[in-house]
Amino acid sequence: MFEFLFQYPARIFAKGEFVFQSGLPVWILIAAIVLAAAGLLLLNVRSSGVGRVSRGRRVAIWALQTAMVSLLLVMLWQPGLRVSSLKPQQNVVAVLIDDSKSMAYQEDGKSRTDAARETLTAGLLDKLSDKFQVRLYSTGSGVSRIANVTQLTSAQPSTQLATSLKEAISEAATLPVGAIVLLSDGADNAGGIDLESMSDIRRQRIPIHTIGFGKEKFAKDAELTNVDLPARALNGARLAAQVTFRQRGYEKQKARLVVRSEGKVLASREVTLKNDDGTQTESVLFSPGTPGPRTIEFAVEGLAAEENQNNNGVRRLVTVESKKPRILYLEGEPRWDFKFLRRAIDDDASIELVSLLRTTQNRIYRQGVAGPKELENGFPGTPEELFAFQGLIIGGVEASYFTPAQQESIRLFADRRGGGVLFLGGRTGLADGGYNASQLAEILPVSLPDRKNTFKREPATIEVPQSGRESVLTRLDDSPARNAEKWKALPYLANYQEVGAAKPGALVLLDAIPTSKGRFPLLATQNFGRGRVGVFASGGTWRWRMLLDQRDTTHATFWQQLLRWQVGGTPDQVSASTPNQVLSDRKDVSLRADVRDKKYNPVSDAIVEARILAPDGSSTTVPLPLDPLAEGVYAFDWTADKPGSYLVEVSARRGQTDLGKDVFNFRREDGVAENFGIEQNRDLLTKLSEETGGTYYQPSNALKLAEEISFSEAGLTVRETRDLWSMPVIFFLLLALCAAEWLLRRRWGVV
């Protein structure tokens, strides 16, 4: 309709410049309009016929006459639109066709690639060829020239539009490219087009026209979008994975979250799906298995009639470590919890507990030491000695037991060494031990009251606050509801200690509810520097062992989970990693190593090498240069040429001194990314075209593209002026003005 009335597409009006072609000054036009209006006003006033009607009606008739005369005067000045258009047969139009796997998705009996072929061969390609030289490209993670559309295979493993467009522009840099036409579903695996890439593309001033394929919304689909999972786990540890997914069409229905490894189900959990189109995150606990690299598969299952079932699962890699972190436990006096905590860790193959117990005023009883010399003088006197441990538990020991240097070592143990420190409640612990006035108060996750007698040998029950319901530390049962009930049903604690509120950033995972009064944080944790600090304000969990059946594992489970948290993230002197352990249809892997000395100060003059063992057994050694922006960090981007599992061993030395080594795994997987986000991303395609001066089309109106594509400022263009006087809308407007005046005159009897 627009084109019928205005003779040209709306796009021309948006791009063109309005001009008068008569050559006469515009002020004369304005003067002529004013004079005409004045003359008509005079005529209306003197006219005897018109003089019989009211003033308002006379003004209406005068206004219609003035509008008509003005319109005619404007036409005399020959209005036109000045636009740039591509010179016929002298410009190249690059047609990029998404050839990724998502284009093979079948909708309404045909694939998206078939639909793209049809769109091109149903006239669009011919029309474009009439005016331009057309170059066809298939695109995925890059572009490659094709002779015709039959060469499309829908086999490229990923879609990276920004990379493809930049490659296409680069390849055609010497050619007069007038426009780019992109046929795609917009399912970009790189997460869209970042601002920098968009800016680069826009700078080329080549309009990109997009034609979108595929449904914009599936009626029934669930998609697993992310899994948050630690990259490493201790042997025998339970891991909590945060699984994020979205769905449409299954609101309020039940589904199962399933965790598998090597075909074996590790965990399975029923979840109730929330609102359509909403993102939902659920936690699931599982044990990853025996030491070594473990591929863990997460899936949302049990949904009927899904339109895309290939996006329900993702894989992650977890390295189960065989080493046993060592925890030093200093206890100030014999306590039942000391015994039962030791027993709980005795049953845990993944942790080694070394304990120092002050049995008398002068005697320290050592357990779990590596030899007769270890800790023979009691608590470590130097940071190096303390930093040999991965975790530290401070039981009922008054703060003044430690020298200022030892207190600083404990602070640095968390802050710089990255270890886990756990403070226990007790007769001489926390506030009663003077920690509120010590330099260790800073690292505690709770504030401590400035008073004594906070330790109470009174019963207290336990509740799990909201903040503790998803924590792996407090999980006695996979069902949050049953978990909360289990905590409530536990035998009461033999004692508790009053502590203040949690500090900002700290999490209260358990509350103690004394039978007498009040509610106090029982278990609180926070990150401090590179490490973790926790407070467990009681020494009375032994009643869980003595009051529950001897086969009950609650006590052991709790302490094992708590202590694994303490040491699970403690790095060694050399700590190597990669941001993405699973490369989904990608080759580039970033290798990173954090290198420290025995005091865990960053080392910036080390020689760091990564030995990479490829899936075919070949090995490559690459040096990791120092990252100039991060102290003690060495990084290198490497290309994994083959799909499969890789093992990376990073070693560091300073001169002749070996600083240590670390091992991690990563895996390159192909053909995975295209299963996700396969609904047409119209927003991305529209934004891409709008930002570059192009237009988004649907296949149904794609033929218009052939006309509109000419108006471009890229390539070889010519400036031309299109007449506007011949627009039908002008004729209709004049007719309407005349008719309106005549009808009004008839009605008012002034004809």
Added chain:
Amino acid sequence: MRIRRLVAASAAAASLASVLFAFQFGRRGRFAEEDVPVPPDADEKTEWVFGRLRYSSFRGGSGSWGVRGSWSTDYPKAERQFVQGVRRLTRLHTRSMEQVVDLDSDEIFNWPWIYGVEVGHWDLSDAQAAKLREYLLRGGFLMVDDFHGSIEWEIFTASLSRVFPDRPVTDLTERDHIFHVLYDIDQKVQVPGIVMFYTGRTFEQDGVEPRWSAVTDDKGRVMVAICHNMDLGDSWEHADEPRYPEQYTSLGYRIGINYILYAMTH
């Protein structure tokens, strides 16, 4: 009729008197509880409490506390003197007053360390044996003492075998941790009871050789520490008796403290 009533009343009075007598006096004489004052801090809430096991006596018939059995031998002076030593010699927060516990209720689970004396006279029912087994497997600790000779050993093990039919009694060696937790007890001697004053011998019945043995759990940790052919209770009770040799008291205290600390560390 009147004579019959008189006879019946006399019989009832005699029965009552005999019960009261039996309750007041143990095997070795008068029950001394009233001679030992209750400490002023007897109600203090502490980490550790001396738990004294009250059990059914072999002579008294199973399941009856009415007839005073051997569980109360040396009670309460032995433990009240002993805990003063525990307080003085260790950092253990210790209650000055003992806690008497039995195997007929779940109260015993609140007291993870218990002491059984004269177990050569105990007679546990199946239910009591099951409760003791559960107590020990959960992590409780039992120290038994002051029983002598082969006959009392047989009686002791008869009940013990109902507690642990599948766990043997093993002899402790000098290398065992229990003898080194605090004190290194390398030279152990027989600790006699005060019967030594009268007999001049350190042993009773045919229990010439002291036997230090134990029942352990699956990880080799001592659950039941057995002190056979010795009387550590007397060494505690008579620590203030000038005639009682200091070396025995000293050893008795050391062993007792080691057993407590072992129970709280293993």
